[in-house]
Amino acid sequence: MAIKKKIKFSVLNQIHEGLLQSAEVTRKGEIRIKRTELKKLIESTFTEGAKRAASGERIRFPVIGSLIRKEVKARKSGKGTNPFTGEPMEIKARPASKKPRWSFPRTLKETFANKKNW
Numbered sequence: 254m255a256i257k258k259k260i261k262f263s264v265l266n267q268i269h270e271g272l273l274q275s276a277e278v279t280r281k282g283e284i285r286i287k288r289t290e291l292k293k294l295i296e297s298t299f300t301e302g303a304k305r306a307a308s309g310e311r312i313r314f315p316v317i318g319s320l321i322r323k324e325v326k327a328r329k330s331g332k333g334t335n336p337f338t339g340e341p342m343e344i345k346a347r348p349a350s351k352k353p354r355w356s357f358p359r360t361l362k363e364t365f366a367n368k369k370n371w
Contacts, residue, residue: 262305264314267298306353318361323354 271294330346
């Protein structure tokens with residue numbers, strides 16, 4: 254019995270394959286791609302990447318960062334004080350959950366930190 258290996262998701266490969274399928278060559282030899290098909294291709298690629306990230310895989314988008322799933326621990330209920338009024342208040346309990354997290358590459362962070370780019 255053969256074990257199926259899960260193929261790692263690649264944004265560039267998905268977009269490349271989609272472009273090859275939707276591209277048309279004109280009589281002059283120019284390559285044409287309809288805007289609606291390109292938009293649909295990019296949206297479906299990002300949606301597929303988000304689904305894969307939700308399943309636990311780290312998805313890297315070139316230049317803009319990577320998307321991962323983060324486990325958020327449960328929190329017990331408790332008592333606290335309202336910082337504005339000073340009144341005591343009840344803090345609700347929070348169940349454990351899984352949330353998306355986006356991490357930016359160092360080069361992008363440095364671009365934003367450099368005051369020349371402002």
